[in-house]
Amino acid sequence: MPPLLTVNKLSMDFGGIRAIDKCSLRIKQGEIVALIGPNGAGKTTFFNCLTGIYQPTAGELLWTPPNSPSRTLNGLKPHHITEQGLARTFQNIRVFRSMTVLENVMIGRHCRTTATILGAILRPPSVAREEQKTIATSFALLERVGLADVAHERADNLPYGAQRRLEIARALATDPLLLLLDEPAAGMNPQEGQELETLIRSINNDRTAVLLIEHDMQLVMRLADHIFVLEYGRLIAEGPPEAIRNDPAVIRAYLGEEEDHYA
Numbered sequence: 346m347p348p349l350l351t352v353n354k355l356s357m358d359f360g361g362i363r364a365i366d367k368c369s370l371r372i373k374q375g376e377i378v379a380l381i382g383p384n385g386a387g388k389t390t391f392f393n394c395l396t397g398i399y400q401p402t403a404g405e406l407l408w409t410p411p412n413s414p415s416r417t418l419n420g421l422k423p424h425h426i427t428e429q430g431l432a433r434t435f436q437n438i439r440v441f442r443s444m445t446v447l448e449n450v451m452i453g454r455h456c457r458t459t460a461t462i463l464g465a466i467l468r469p470p471s472v473a474r475e476e477q478k479t480i481a482t483s484f485a486l487l488e489r490v491g492l493a494d495v496a497h498e499r500a501d502n503l504p505y506g507a508q509r510r511l512e513i514a515r516a517l518a519t520d521p522l523l524l525l526l527d528e529p530a531a532g533m534n535p536q537e538g539q540e541l542e543t544l545i546r547s548i549n550n551d552r553t554a555v556l557l558i559e560h561d562m563q564l565v566m567r568l569a570d571h572i573f574v575l576e577y578g579r580l581i582a583e584g585p586p587e588a589i590r591n592d593p594a595v596i597r598a599y600l601g602e603e604e605d606h607y608a
């Protein structure tokens with residue numbers, strides 16, 4: 346079976362700065378892959394290229410959903426990329442702060458609903474039925490991430506860790522084949538981190554592939570099937586956790602970082 350996502354020689358320049366330099370990567374269906382590297386290595390830029398926020402300077406993004414032909418993601422707008430089955434969360438949380446928790450997830454569902462603006466105004470029974478279904482699906486997702494009891498709270502009333510879980514629920518509402526998580530454990534306490542790990546495993550049990558940017562190396566080593574390591578925009582290593590843990594180039598890249606950062 347061909348990989349779900351194939352990235353061929355991706356490069357991204359900002360003026361004279363090459364933030365990503367000819368990086369290639371493959372993600373198979375149902376795999377958990379981590380993208381790690383020191384600060385400024387280009388990890389978030391890589392996500393932004395995959396999700397249509399940046400148009401890469403060079404390289405090819407090939408998407409092959411199960412039982413479907415390959416298609417290119419190059420040139421697609423972010424919402425079209427979401428429709429293809431890639432969803433993401435952000436390093437700096439981006440929930441709709443003045444909306445309720447439930448409404449935040451319902452917005453994620455929007456790309457899988459069919460109602461038009463006219464339908465929303467006239468509200469024929471089919472639109473009302475679809476909306477009920479959206480509410481039920483969104484509520485089920487909130488139960489899954491442990492936020493059902495605060496469904497009607499304003500999103501900005503939630504503590505930090507809960508807002509991160511809300512972002513994951515909103516991304517899941519789009520029915521992704523590949524979920525991209527940008528530092529999901531950042532700012533979480535150990536118990537929240539443990540719950541996050543359980544949640545990522547349960548998402549993956551449904552055969553959703555996960556691409557994870559994360560600085561918590563212990564979490565990465567426990568979760569990832571395969572790890573790619575970026576340094577100054579270049580891929581310096583890739584492999585299973587045991588190989589990456591002992592790779593001299595990776596250890597060198599992390600020298601100067603806290604020792605337990607890379608335990």
Ligand SMILES: Nc1ncnc2c1ncn2[C@@H]1O[C@H](COP(=O)(O)OP(=O)(O)OP(=O)(O)O)[C@@H](O)[C@H]1O
Pocket residue numbers: 359362364382383384385386387388389390391436
């Ligand atoms: N919009 C932009 N314009 C100019 N330079 C940028 C832009 N976005 C990123 N960069 C540069 O690209 C490089 C990679 O940044 P990026 O944020 O992707 O790194 P990162 O690995 O995600 O870092 P961190 O772990 O600190 O989040 C940095 O030198 C950064 O300053």
